[in-house]
Amino acid sequence: MQIKDVLLAPGNGAFFYDDQAAIRSGATQDGFIYIGEPITPRFTSLRVPASSLSVGLVLTDDTVVWGDMMGVQYSGAGGRDPLFETAEISDLTWRVVAPRLLDVDVSLYLDACTRVFEPFGKERLPLALKYGVSQALLRAAAYLQRATMAQVICAEFDLPLPTRRVPIYCQSGDAREINVDKMILKAVDVLPHGLINSRQKFGADGQTFVEFVKWVATRTREIGRPEYHPVLHFDVYGWIGQEIGLDPQLIADFICKIADTVPGFTLNIESPADFGSTQAQIENYAKIVSILDNRTSNARIVVDERCNTLEDIRLFAEAKGAHLVQIKTPDVGSIADTARAVLICKANNVGAYVGGSCTETDLSAKASVHVSVATQADMMLAKPGMGVDEGFSIVGNEQNRLLAMLNRCRAQTENVS
The missing domain is CATH 3.30.390.10 (Enolase-like, N-terminal domain)
Known part of the structure; x- marks a missing residue:
């Protein structure tokens, strides 16, 4: 053909x-x-x-x-x-x-x-x-x-047919409070992103951000179902480094302080600082990861900026430069390389998050679901858009349809054998 x-x-x-x-x-x-x-x-x-x-x-x-x-x-x-x-x-x-x-x-x-x-x-x-x-x-x-x-x-890629659903992560955009409520009511696996992309949203010494983290945890307990226990994931766009400074020890101390305010929750902090280059990012993120691991903190570092291409992802994974790598699909390029990136992360015991951007489309989001499920990524982004409902519906429904088809294929194979 x-x-x-x-x-x-x-x-x-x-x-x-x-x-x-x-x-x-x-x-x-x-x-x-x-x-x-x-x-x-x-x-x-x-x-x-x-x-x-x-x-x-x-x-x-x-x-x-x-x-x-x-x-x-x-x-x-x-x-x-x-x-x-x-x-x-x-x-x-x-x-x-x-x-x-x-x-x-x-x-x-x-x-x-x-x-x-x-x-x-x-x-x-x-x-x-x-x-x-x-x-x-x-x-x-x-x-x-x-x-x-x-x-x-x-x-x-010579992979077995998957059986496990991949957890879905939603992003709030600027309508933080309303969208957090939507995520909790829909029992989203990972939330809320938060879009902490300015000094106003981060606050002096990060206090505004800390209060927001505490509010999300409290709100989850207030309106979520009793058994609901999501991962809390916040993208701070480098603002910890901007406000606290670029010392890995100080950054790790600040992240641990935040984690201590939400005991019982796994806390993902994405892009805590921007060290200016891929190599500097790898070296300093690896130090932060090591400090958090030695303290057995419930916080995890997620890398985004300076980790764009397949080769970048390989370097971060091999250096343990993050607990979780965002594989930002349009930045990686070929969606075959997104699959390769997940497999590289898994081979190095680093979490693989198939992300992307709110700027994407329904078609790219659905293709990302298939790669995420096939490679059994650790989580994937609800996309496109910033409205929660639309992205969560597109990605979640595509995953459920896919798993239903794969289950049918598996059953047919078992019947034949």
Whole structure:
């Protein structure tokens, strides 16, 4: 089965692209917008509606399978690719990628990805482009094999059919209190993200943040079911380092102090500090991890910034530079590399969190579910968007449908044997 044509369709991401550098520098919020001058290249304002680009592969029987390309919310920050520009990506897809797609066997998923994503000249292809095209190739392989995308991943990586559901993590956006209540009522596995991305939200010496952590734990006990006991996960966008300083000991002390305020809960702290480079991030995060482990703290460090590509993830995992690695799918590129990233984390006894961004689409979110379940990641992000209900529904329902199909396949195999 080959591809006989390629389609492109511009679209919307489910949230906005934000200039993280400008926000960190003190940009003020006015309603939903930020006031100030852009700092990060390509941004014309501090908050830009997220765009996407769908790529459709027309197969020889005229079936069309799709994948979606887009950037992440904080594009251009922390070593990431620059802001996604539809016209630029569209041009590169037509000139370079489309001719390659017409010359591959879509039944051989990993081989097709390797051939299509070869460097162009001396430059690698944009990771957002690889992300969308790899989704479409995965759907094509699944269609041809009359299988789920998860089964294709299992076959390509020699993995057993999964049986366990993957815990789902929701993010609140700025509507923190309302969305925390939604998460608790829906018994989300991991919550609430919190979007602690400014000095105002973190507070002097972190006191505003500490009070918010305590409130989430209290609220969970107040309105959650008696047996409900989620993991508490907060993304602080480097603000512990910004306010407390970049000494790993001081950062670890602060995190332990927070963990002590919510006894009985596992506490995930994502992006506690930004040390300026991947190597510095690895070395200092490893020190923080070691201190927390020696204290048998119930806090865990999650890395995001400076850990973008598959090679970055390998370096962090091998150095134990985090308890949990966010595999930020559009930043990793090919969704086959997301699968590889999970397996690298597991081989190094480091947690694998298949994340991504609120800027994604329903199609990219569903593909991420199949990879997460196939590789048995430790948790996955409810996406796209910041509204809780939509992302949780898209990801949760896709996982449940997938597990039902896999259970049927397993039962049929057992009956035959």
